[in-house]
Amino acid sequence: MVSRSVKIKNPTGLHLRPAGILCKKAMDFQSQITFHFEDTTANVKSVLSVLGACVKSGDTIELTCSGPDEEEALNTLVKAIEEGLGE
Numbered sequence: 001m002v003s004r005s006v007k008i009k010n011p012t013g014l015h016l017r018p019a020g021i022l023c024k025k026a027m028d029f030q031s032q033i034t035f036h037f038e039d040t041t042a043n044v045k046s047v048l049s050v051l052g053a054c055v056k057s058g059d060t061i062e063l064t065c066s067g068p069d070e071e072e073a074l075n076t077l078v079k080a081i082e083e084g085l086g087e
Helices: 016-026 047-052 070-082
Strands: 002-007 032-037 040-043 060-066
Touching (some): 016 047
Antiparallel strands (some): 002 060
């Protein structure tokens, strides 16, 4: 299991479009991928779970990957988040 904290840079946080992009990227990996924010744990492969966490711009999430491709998954998703998830 690997994890890393990452700050959300999107001006409107993880709303539908960036949440969808994040979920789509996560689906490319076999690993279980979650993030922790405040008292919420979200399944990154579920758009509804990501939206339900109510992550706003400037918030920091703890992204966790566990599985056969965990390192690659973590690096890919952190990079996508840091680049703004298409925004």
